[in-house]
Amino acid sequence: MFLATYWCSFSWASVLTIRLLRESARDKAVFLHGQVNGTSGDVKDAVVILEKTPFQEENISDLLKNHTKLQLQMSNDIYSTYHLYPPPQLSEIKTTVIYPATEKHLQKYLRQEVHLIRETGEDYKNITLPFIQSQSFSIQWVYNILEKKAEADRIIHENPDPCNGFVLIPDFKWNQKQLDDLYLIAISHRREIKSLRDLTSEHLPLLKNILQEGKEAILKRFGVAGTQLRIYLHYQPSYYHLHVHFSALSYDAPGISVERAHLLTHVIDNLELDPQYYQKQALTFALRADEPLLKKFQEAGRA
Incomplete structure (x- = not known):
């Protein structure tokens, strides 16, 4: 693609x-x-x-x-x-431009009715995780960034540690010409972490590195203080490889609604309170009417 x-x-x-x-x-x-x-x-x-x-x-x-x-x-x-x-x-x-685009890409941008799902820990194990494992979601473009096969010149900061490291790169939605809509993504070097649901206290060093080093890199490069940033994860994410969003607090970025965005500081706090917090906690997210995952929840009587 x-x-x-x-x-x-x-x-x-x-x-x-x-x-x-x-x-x-x-x-x-x-x-x-x-x-x-x-x-x-x-x-x-x-x-x-x-x-x-x-x-x-x-x-x-x-x-x-x-x-x-x-x-x-x-x-x-x-x-x-x-x-x-x-x-x-x-x-x-x-x-x-997304080219060549699959039917999934076309459906992603098509106007759709939206439904809220409240996913328990058991729902994730019995419905969502099997669905994810059955799909062939290509994230080769993410690996290209991590391996510096693409967009290497756009990397703002990198911690190369394979366990607790990440790369920080401007999101393609930001043209880098003004700070009002500043938007960057931190992408973990670890490939086995699909989403918020996989996080445990084991991953606290990684999350704290992303939080601290990400803020420092943005302050150094763009002069934007950490107190002016919204730093969060999506659930459900748009792709299943751990990444964290950094956007200007003044920017009404896509996906910052309460049913999708989880502040990184809150994620860290929750994992310090309970190492298995995201394996247990019910999480709410929105699904479009045509999404196969919604059908799975409906078939299980959970939507």
């Missing part, structure tokens, strides 16, 4: 838009299903995400200069609204 914010071996002319998967007025983004004519003549699916980029302080004055077009929409007393048409260099749209 090719994942990037630029086009690689194909051009816009080779992309046919099939359908709109979803749009987000809040995030100023659209999610498209496209098909790409490959160099060998085969046609493969792709997901194309178009997002309006955040304003950058250094460009604000350029937006208001004479070469920007303003079109009046409404005027009433002291209030007026306009459509502003900036010059091309200030009209950037961030484009993310």
Whole structure:
């Protein structure tokens, strides 16, 4: 799978838009299903995400200069609204491409009804874990980062210890041009930890390294203090390899809702109170209507 914010071996002319998967007025983004004519003549699916980029302080004055077009929409007393048409260099749209995309990728971005699941420790053992083990979730791209076969130049910090080490890398959702939407991911070198459910007190040194060294690296590189960061894990995660999210506290990042995000400090506290906390605790998470795991919970009478 090719994942990037630029086009690689194909051009816009080779992309046919099939359908709109979803749009987000809040995030100023659209999610498209496209098909790409490959160099060998085969046609493969792709997901194309178009997002309006955040304003950058250094460009604000350029937006208001004479070469920007303003079109009046409404005027009433002291209030007026306009459509502003900036010059091309200030009209950037961030484009993310997932290619070739599987049906799972297409479903991930398709608008769906969502259901809340309350998963007990027994539910995890009897329903969720067997489901995970039966699936072929490819995370080769994660291993490519850890092995420095890809994105090595983007690594912000690394602790190379194979047991308690990790790499810290910008999330592809962040363009690194402003700090308001700062977003990085810490990826553990250990490969057997799938999610929050696998964590025990044995993993406290790893988690504490991620917390402390991650904050220090972000302060050193970007000047953002730890008190201005939201540091958390997802459950369910989007991929089954332990990783921790670092986002600016001012950023309304995807997946920070209470039914998915677990603050790393709370995770550490819980494991210090009970080494088996996440094997016992009931956890709540959301599943889309089309997800096979939801069907498993429904068949077991748990949803």
